[in-house]
Amino acid sequence: MTETTLNLKLKVWRQKNPEDKGHFETYQAERISTDMSFLEMLDVVNEKLILDGKEPIAFEHDCREGICGSCGAVVNGLAHGPQKGTTLCQLHMRHFKDGQTLVIEPFRAKAFPVLKDLVVDRSALERIIEAGGYISVNTGSAPEANNLPVPPQNSELSMDAAACIGCGACVAACPNASAMLFVGAKISHLVLLPQGKPEAARRALSLLRKMDELGFGNCSNERECEAVCPKEISISNIARFNREFIKASFGSTEE
Amino acid sequence: MKLDSKIPGGPLESKWDRYRFELKLVNPANKRKFEIIVVGTGLAGASASASLAELGYSVKTFCIHDTARRAHSIAAQGGINAAKNYPGDGDSIQRLFYDTIKGGDFRAREANVYRLAQISNQIIDQCVAQGVPFAREYAGLLSNRSFGGAQVSRTFYARGQTGQQLLLGAYGAMMRQVNAGRVTMFPRRDLVDLVVINGQARGIVVRNLVTGELESYAAHAVVLATGGYGNVFYLSTNGASSNVNAAWRAYKNGALFANPSFTQIHPTCIPVHGTYQSKLTLMSESLRNDGRVWVPKNPGDTRPPDRIPESERNYFLESKYPSFGNLVPRDVASRNVKQVCDQGLGVGPTKYAVYLDLRDAIRRDGVAVVQKKYGNLFQMYERITGQSPWELPMMIYPAVHYTMGGLWVDYDLMSNIPGLFVLGECNFSDHGANRLGASALMQGLADGYFIIPYTIGGYLAGTRIPDVGQDHDAFKESINQVSKILERLLSIRGNHTPSYFHRELGRILWEYVGMSRDEVGMTKAKEMISRLRDEFWQSLTVPGSRKDLNQTLERANRVTDFLEFAELMVDDALSREESCGCHFNVAFQTQEHEALRMDETCSYVAAWEYQGEGKAAALHREPLRFEYVELATRSYK
């Protein structure tokens, strides 16, 4: 924690509402401590804007510890900024240089319309989960937990995928705005557990169809999603989804 | 006002069973005619929405975030307790019950806590069936670890992301009901008022955070699961949007607020490092299983920690509490950390930090084992501080984490307003004056999955609830009032931001109503809060309008309630003339500086009733009777 300060130039996307065309505006971020998080830096800029009677930059955030998945913006062309495996809220200013210019844009995809400034509507991801991203078990009907052993390596792989925070950076970074990593992670999380097997075929097909319907692009294996994912979720989950799709299409009675 | 906790009679073990049998049932064909509003989608809210919809009720669920899955339950790291006794180390429902009551310093209801312990096992079954990837042993069976305040291993965990995984389970169950058309989701809504008609909770008014529109929703019952109010301290481990609005507006509509001063200060958080800081980050308590807490024996020892020899280290928790050592409950650990820092033994640039050292565990178990258990926590620490815990011990300091206080509820989890149910951290029910680690997740899910589905049925089946629509005058009245407040916030145009007031409020509370409290300080705090509130209404500034997405207005609206609520917190702390759990009044301590409980006079739940603008709240005491546990002085020595 050796603190120094930076002066930065911010070029931030400002857009009043979904209909507004939007534009970049330039701000100075002065005397920014290197111990600040990126969002704390934005806080400082916003406090000044408010005191100047201007509307602050709208951005989403909540837990500020990298787990809720609320935050996210594209900083100098990279979703969640330059630090690997890190959400914007956990990105600290010590990774930037004095005098640097930062271009801050919202996540962009047809399926993620901008609501205001850096706030986008990611509810398309909800619609996908709603279509079947769960195990259908009613409260109270569960068998004793240890009745069904799960090989720990499967449990670990499942957990790797389940770590997804639903931030949408994968979509934002994908040159095609595809949601395959998000969906692949959900499919993997559930299908790697014996509890998730009975519904595997139905889940694979319904999630896929919903995803297609919502206007996401197609995966062309560019691997940008994996590179920006703050939880470093592997594209092997996309392959597993592809596999599950074949099984569901040709090896099950689901249509 | 008579507080009826509705604790069923009979032996402790069979109270819940018998009570459920006695509850009236709703005819299955009628269930869909009952509309239930659930506010909040953390563990309690999501699990309640799912379970109620599965039963056939028509559920409307509201959340503040863009999606239900972002509720702050997601940030819980360590784990969830259950009395499965898989390790065979002596656990039982009875022991979990006893540990929880004792951990809460005997300020919780026996019957509620016993029920919680009973339900704990079912929760694990439910979560496993939903696909929660809990940690497992080599043979594929579930793994357990130990946690603060317990000498048995009863904590189930999914790496350092247990809350996330449990929430995704509950969220999935709820989304399944959304798909089935039995739950309607209303995201990006901020509760601004509870609507009470004919003495019954009949609906809510929310602000649509995107359009700014005030919207009314009517129902037969309202379930609040809106979490805790730790953010009243400004700096806490809570998410930025965690607030007291829902609970506070219920309170202003007549619901009682219980034990508001019971706030848990978590011992292992990353220390404060700057005035711009917006939140504090918790390092899971599980680190205390293998980590050793110490400070240098000599004040002002500026050597790097790895240069300080064993003989010059003071492992103060281990030496003071030989049997629990580093695993003492949170309140005890926090207070001891504060004490050594107050004595000038603290480390780091601010001297308000102590070391949490995993060196011995790394040496004993090897890097791989430690990496598997704590890898992501180490990573998080390094990301924030820029320093690797593999090389040097972490530095920690206590931070506000959880609030045991909350809206008063009876055994049904219903507040004193009929039809208003309160679940999870938002209620006061199970943790007394201090919550044990890994018990919050347990309580949230117990309330949502396994209690509310029964008790709400009893209420709906046994109560005459007249038809009321959202066009009722009470909704219009409420919208009018809320609009006025919002307009007022926008019209001040002063020279301070909402964050400024929030930060100032936090400073006052941390200083005077934090880990140790005294009458002089608290009285002073009350005045300061009152002054700050006046200043707020004179010099606040909020740009923009209320008719669109306006985050400054949202913030201001929350600070408004925090500023009012803080005073009640102080009142509560002042009125409790003892020390218990998290509430440490310096006038009540033993010679060894441990909390001195006054069971004769203070064995009660403090339930506060709103008396109107500018009037002091009225205190009602619900006496706590202990029939099954003996009130003992907590000792972790």
Added chain:
Amino acid sequence: MNWLIRTFSSSIGKKQIMAVTGLGFSSFVLIHLLGNLTIYQGREAFLSYVEKLHSLGGLVTLAELGLVVFALLHIGLGLILFVQNLQARPVRYAVKKRAGGRTIGSITAPYTGFLILVFIIVHLLKFRLVDKAATDDFIILSNTFTQVGYVFFYILGVIVVAVHVSHGFWSGFQTIGLNHPKYMPLVQQLGMLFSVLLGAGFASIPLYLFTTL
């Protein structure tokens, strides 16, 4: 057969057809290359290979028909996917930067695909759709590759193919779900090796003919 249509009209379905046809082309060009390499054994060897190939008669027609179908699918679906992908992000980023996943092959895949199509058309017009009554394949070949322009065109063409395959090869495996932590690195290395050998192998022939004739 509604389910079959649904399967192949889905995004993954389309991509899996891309993958299968793409991997099909990969095996085709491999065989094509191996056959062509007989040229290093001299004119006779090359012509006897050509003859043997043609003696298969109906099978060759069938294979060619298959290639045409594959090509139509690969090109048609590729085009649809390309357009859909463009539509999926109507507003582009002001700053574009690689996060570390993309490669030259993956970035250029749709464009190299288009260039390959042009290349193949020229190629077919030059070598396949010609009247061979008065000549033979070796003569056509040697006549072509004594012209420096064609040599350049071909070398550039096969480089484009190699770049396309450098992404397409492993990508095909990934898309049909063949990704395993143990084998995927091997598949990726194999893909690179394959594209380099493919490029080098095909490029060597015009160079060889140009320099030796």
